Amino acid sequence: MNVLEFAEKIRKNEIDIVEHTGKIIEECNKINKEYNYFNTISGELALQQAHELKKLIKNRDKSIKNKKLLGAAISVKDSICVKGVESTAGSRILQGYKPLFNATVIEKVIKEGGIIIGKTSQDEFGFGSFSTNSGIGFKIPKNPIDKERSCGGSSGGAAGLAKKADFPHIALGESTGGSIASPASFCDVFGLCPTYGRNSRHGLLDYGNSLDKIGPIGKTCYETALLQEAIAGHDPNDSTSLNVQADDCTQVLGKPANGMKIGIIKEAFGEGNDEHVEKHVNGGIERLKEDGVEFEEISLNLPIKYGLATYYMIATSEASTNLAKYCGMRYGAAEKLEGSFNEYFTKVRSANFGDEAKRRIIMGTFARMSGFRDAYYIKAAKVRTLIINEYKKVFRKFDALVSPTVPILPPKFSEIEKLTPLQNYMMDIMLVGPNIAGLPHLSVPVGHEKNLPVGMLLIGDHLQESKLLQLGSVFER
Amino acid sequence: MKKTVIMALLLLLILAACKNETAKEVKMKIAVIETGKGTIKAELYTDKAPITTKNFIELAGSGFYNGLTFHRVEPGFVVQGGDPKGDGTRGSEKNIPLETNQELKHVKGALGMARSEDPDSASSQFYITLAPAPFLDGNYAVFGKVIDGMEIAEKINVGDKMNRVYIIEK
Numbered sequence: 001m002n003v004l005e006f007a008e009k010i011r012k013n014e015i016d017i018v019e020h021t022g023k024i025i026e027e028c029n030k031i032n033k034e035y036n037y038f039n040t041i042s043g044e045l046a047l048q049q050a051h052e053l054k055k056l057i058k059n060r061d062k063s064i065k066n067k068k069l070l071g072a073a074i075s076v077k078d079s080i081c082v083k084g085v086e087s088t089a090g091s092r093i094l095q096g097y098k099p100l101f102n103a104t105v106i107e108k109v110i111k112e113g114g115i116i117i118g119k120t121s122q123d124e125f126g127f128g129s130f131s132t133n134s135g136i137g138f139k140i141p142k143n144p145i146d147k148e149r150s151c152g153g154s155s156g157g158a159a160g161l162a163k164k165a166d167f168p169h170i171a172l173g174e175s176t177g178g179s180i181a182s183p184a185s186f187c188d189v190f191g192l193c194p195t196y197g198r199n200s201r202h203g204l205l206d207y208g209n210s211l212d213k214i215g216p217i218g219k220t221c222y223e224t225a226l227l228q229e230a231i232a233g234h235d236p237n238d239s240t241s242l243n244v245q246a247d248d249c250t251q252v253l254g255k256p257a258n259g260m261k262i263g264i265i266k267e268a269f270g271e272g273n274d275e276h277v278e279k280h281v282n283g284g285i286e287r288l289k290e291d292g293v294e295f296e297e298i299s300l301n302l303p304i305k306y307g308l309a310t311y312y313m314i315a316t317s318e319a320s321t322n323l324a325k326y327c328g329m330r331y332g333a334a335e336k337l338e339g340s341f342n343e344y345f346t347k348v349r350s351a352n353f354g355d356e357a358k359r360r361i362i363m364g365t366f367a368r369m370s371g372f373r374d375a376y377y378i379k380a381a382k383v384r385t386l387i388i389n390e391y392k393k394v395f396r397k398f399d400a401l402v403s404p405t406v407p408i409l410p411p412k413f414s415e416i417e418k419l420t421p422l423q424n425y426m427m428d429i430m431l432v433g434p435n436i437a438g439l440p441h442l443s444v445p446v447g448h449e450k451n452l453p454v455g456m457l458l459i460g461d462h463l464q465e466s467k468l469l470q471l472g473s474v475f476e477r
Numbered sequence: 478m479k480k481t482v483i484m485a486l487l488l489l490l491i492l493a494a495c496k497n498e499t500a501k502e503v504k505m506k507i508a509v510i511e512t513g514k515g516t517i518k519a520e521l522y523t524d525k526a527p528i529t530t531k532n533f534i535e536l537a538g539s540g541f542y543n544g545l546t547f548h549r550v551e552p553g554f555v556v557q558g559g560d561p562k563g564d565g566t567r568g569s570e571k572n573i574p575l576e577t578n579q580e581l582k583h584v585k586g587a588l589g590m591a592r593s594e595d596p597d598s599a600s601s602q603f604y605i606t607l608a609p610a611p612f613l614d615g616n617y618a619v620f621g622k623v624i625d626g627m628e629i630a631e632k633i634n635v636g637d638k639m640n641r642v643y644i645i646e647k
Contacts, residue, residue: 371555371589371604374612 006168021050031352036139037157041118043084067113069261073122073169074114081203091135093352094332103203105231110232120157126207129427131156133356139327140143149410149477152186161184170227171217178431181443183407185455190224191217196438197242208318221472253473258292260399267304268403280447280454296377303433313380320364388437395461405443405455435457442468511641516628524618525578542642556633557604565583568600581619583610
């Protein structure tokens with residue numbers, strides 16, 4: 001039963017929302033023991049919400065009719081603030097931090113009748129591609145298909161739960177450099193990273209402010225589109241939020257895609273890819289061809305060649321600035337106040353940040369140093385503009401671009417341990433391009449190699465989420 | 478007769494002007510930075526960077542730099558010093574506006590003013606480039622170039638003192 005059918009049953013009072021929510025929370029606890037998808041399960045808040053909805057249903061309140069997510073369980077990546085629920089972004093430095101407000105996207109979910117069930121596990125502050133860089137004391141989510149393998153990252157818990165949950169559920173993820181599409185691909189679900197500025201970032205624990213995007217991850221393309229529709233729109237609390245009308249993403253789903261033109265990114269195929277991944281992505285391309293979509297091979301040199309370097313320069317610079325506020329004075333973790341401020345901050349930060357967070361703070365601080373800022377950060381910002389220009393040129397001709405989402409099948413944890421930091425960063429090679437250009441992209445599950453899922457990446461021009469979802473819905477028929 | 482006198486006068490004037498020119502050439506200002514490892518001499522571009530050189534000459538003249546350290550050494554990039562606190566966070570009391578000149582480039586041995594993110598925040602901290610740094614051109618004020626003792630600049634370590642900094646004319 002998908003979210004739409006479920007909402008209908010709730011509306012007709014065929015399912016008791018409170019009872020149902022209680023069961024879901026129980027189920028979440030059970031799943032979590034085995035798979036570590038949650039940092040916090042917010043059972044109390046969920047039941048409180050369910051009671052409120054039940055009251056509305058009982059009173060036949062008019063608002064019930066229009067609530068898009070009525071009764072559906074919505075899990076929230078831990079980096080998105082939920083009022084009164086511990087929100088840590090997977091970091092020990094934020095342990096105990098309970099926001100006094102809801103992120104704008106959470107307000108929107110609640111308004112649409114969605115029930116917040118908890119905060120999903122992730123790489124600390126989003127610093128990773130496998131969800132294995134979890135903060136000190138946090139558990140690593142396990143792939144729903146094979147527990148020895150990674151969920152991808154950094155929204156790993158979100159994607160894992162999207163696949164594993166049998167109850168109507170959609171996940172809220174967040175992507176800075178590929179953190180929605182990568183786990184969606186590894187967990188066999190749909191993941192949409194929207195245009196930068198499409199969804200409000202207000203209430204997100206920032207990683208890189210010029211890169212962060214909140215987006216949905218769902219078992220079906222329809223549910224993914226539905227949550228996107230619910231959270232989109234301008235927000236005066238976020239200065240980078242786009243003042244454009246939110247699309248009715250679900251309206252175009254299932255409409256024939258014939259006549260659309262897709263560019264196959266030449267540089268994203270061939271060397272470096274697992275052959276099975278390519279086989280299934282090619283299968284996905286064939287499937288779209290059957291629907292009358294035209295394909296043409298194109299060269300997109302800059303994003304593949306310079307994307308990673310540009311991304312890590314900009315992202316770490318922004319991250320090191322953002323993380324400066326976690327010093328033991330304002331949020332979360334604190335130590336006994338003693339010594340000079342420098343000694344105190346150093347003590348708190350040394351004890352509570354994980355290794356990858358420390359690595360990125362050091363790299364970002366280096367890139368921002370006087371003189372190096374000009375050599376690295378400003379140069380990266382310039383290359384970023386060139387990359388955007390190259391994409392924009394291509395989108396004059398194409399409705400979308402296609403590549404594998406990730407070059408490999410979900411790896412085993414034992415394999416990930418052997419990777420160097422650079423090899424780790426290479427996993428996002430297909431994903432950093434659209435992320436630094438702020439372009440919407442959708443990972444579509446296109447097949448399995450011995451039960452391991454493969455994702456195909458569709459990249460669209462700015463604000464063209466609907467087109468991507470329309471193409472994605474072909475795989476639901 | 479009158480014409481000849483005028484011609485002679487003109488000639489005199491031209492000669493005088495020429496003499497003045499050569500006098501200026503001779504009066505090139507040179508910053509002398511004495512360290513424990515040896516002395517670095519740098520030509521100051523008083524013509525092309527008047528604001529920046531005036532600031533530096535005044536500071537040096539007042540003995541401001543004497544005993545301060547090089548607090549930052551980035552191999553292959555720069556050595557930087559001139560902070561009274563010695564950790565890169567301070568400067569003199571006066572800030573000067575960013576002064577750039579297309580002809581002044583960050584070649585090896587260029588003398589430039591360090592600053593914070595505000596382009597007009599340079600005060601006393603300066604650097605010597607250890608290699609060409611074209612990405613700094615136009616963003617940081619170059620105001621001189623090492624003409625002697627580059628090998629000393631290359632040997633500077635963090636914490637090395639500039640025992641005495643003064644200006645000579647040549």
